[in-house]
Amino acid sequence: MTDQDAASDEDRVADQCQAADQDRVDDQEADGVRQFWRDLGLPGLIDVHTHFMPKNVLDKVWAYFDAAGPLVNRPWPITYREAEEQRVRRLREFGVRAFTSMLYPHKPGMAGWLNAWAADFAARTPECLHTATFFPEPEAPGYVARAVEDGARVFKAHLQVGGYDPTDPLLDEVWGLLAATGTPVVTHCGSGPVPGRFTGPGPIGEVLDRHPGLVLVVAHLGMSEYRDFLDLAERHPSVRLDTTMAFTDFAEAEDPFPREELTRLRGLGERVLLGSDFPNIPYRYVHQLEALAGLGLGEEWLRAVCHDNAAALFDIKPEG
Template identity: 70%
Template sequence: MIDADDGDEEARAIRDFWGGLGLPGLIDVHTHFMPERVLRKVWEYFDTNGPLIGGLGWPITYREEETERTAVLRRFGVRAFTAMLYPHKPGMAEWLNGWAADFAARTPDCLHTATLFPEPGVEHYVRAAVESGARVFKAHVQVGDYDPADERLDAAWGVLAEAGVPVVTHCGSGPAPGKHTGPEPVARVLARHPRLRLIVAHMGMPEYEEFLGLAERYDHVMLDTTMTFTDFSESFMPFPRRALPRVAALGDRVLLGSDFPNIPYPYLHQLRALEGLELGGEWLRAVCHDNAARVFGL
């Protein structure tokens, strides 16, 4: 947790960062808001080093109440963010979608977020969420422990592909592999739904190059920067520097993500890590704002 003085200093540094790029602010496509009792369970999982954390020490830097977390993002100049939430069992997704719709209604700078799970009725509630205004979905293959190519999800992916609604998907095998993580299950989904607007979370960590390959093959596949290139992630799943030219070439399909509030370092560090790649101001402007502004019509 950051105290008030440190928070003010960080906010000024973040505003200087995007102001120096000539941007009106930041757009973060990977931030977590969810029902408080669910979020507390998530934090408890991090605090106790649950198996999916990979044995890493992972303190939560922005462990604040909901209203303060939104205030922090606004102080940072994040002009749009998401409510990434995800079920870990059947019967949970539709309830989470109801909460997220309410959160978006009372939080106008949050992109209305929804989620899904392979279960009976998934096509129905995904379609209902889209029709009610959901602008982005979250799919967490690792936590949900499901195959994204599960036939029960096929019609739901079709609905999202047809509607052009992006899906931020944690499908890489970091920080710990799951039964269905990695590029192959996602490749099967894309073979069936090549127009699905998939945003690969964490740039596919640690299968970075394989997921870059999917983005190079499918025009609608994007990647978010969540936690990548930071000192924390580089210490155990470093990004291969030989692949940076490919990241530069895909500069119109890389989007800023942070994992706020569930990060073990200050928000500013993610921005500095991106700046440290030395891919240029045009690339940074696109990643930190303009690509997401285009994708979401902001």
């Protein structure tokens, strides 16, 4: 055996050991996630804020995070940088009963083909809540109506990445249709991690004033304007909040949730939904759950947030 062959064998053994170690970490995490919801007496989790999108789009999103782009503004390693089928399998191993494929355009002409991809993904992924999106463009009312007719159950609107005004007249018919059909819209409208031209409670608050029945799910609890979005939810009974990244060590380092507002958050317990941002998170999935449990708001609140509220919103029936 040559020195080169010996070195290759050593590398191969090292790779196998590393893979075995990673498998153990993955198994331990899946066990921890499943134990979390079992201890609460739940049949699993429902995560309303997970990202699945075409590979070429997701690769660009990951590259943006890797570069700590201006909308990220800090190092942001992707924990679950895996192929699509591996990411789906991981959520299944966690016991996530239903999840979304949050995707979003950053320019005109994207939303229609993103919606086509998302419809196909939902058709081949039974746990996925058929997700769609839109952008302020003349075609938006038509493709949004088609998506609803085709079974879309939730929409994504990203005001920070899209850089658009939600009060744009091109979207008025869209918001009206979604309000009339009761279709939830998960919306990144808060100014975390950095403000956008149309983030904050003002612009999206105007939309709610025009369409008071709109089922708006405020992503990230409205980070960084937590108080303002709690106000918005208290004014509008149709508004929900998702927990995505909130209370994690990563978020608390720069955008801490004001602890004096936890009483208000508990009071809105029937309208708070679990979100994670999987796979685009710089920590393990279980950390989001541990962070929520660490708030001390009680098991009833946790059961509602981690499963029951979303099950009611999306009419997800018990298994069996």
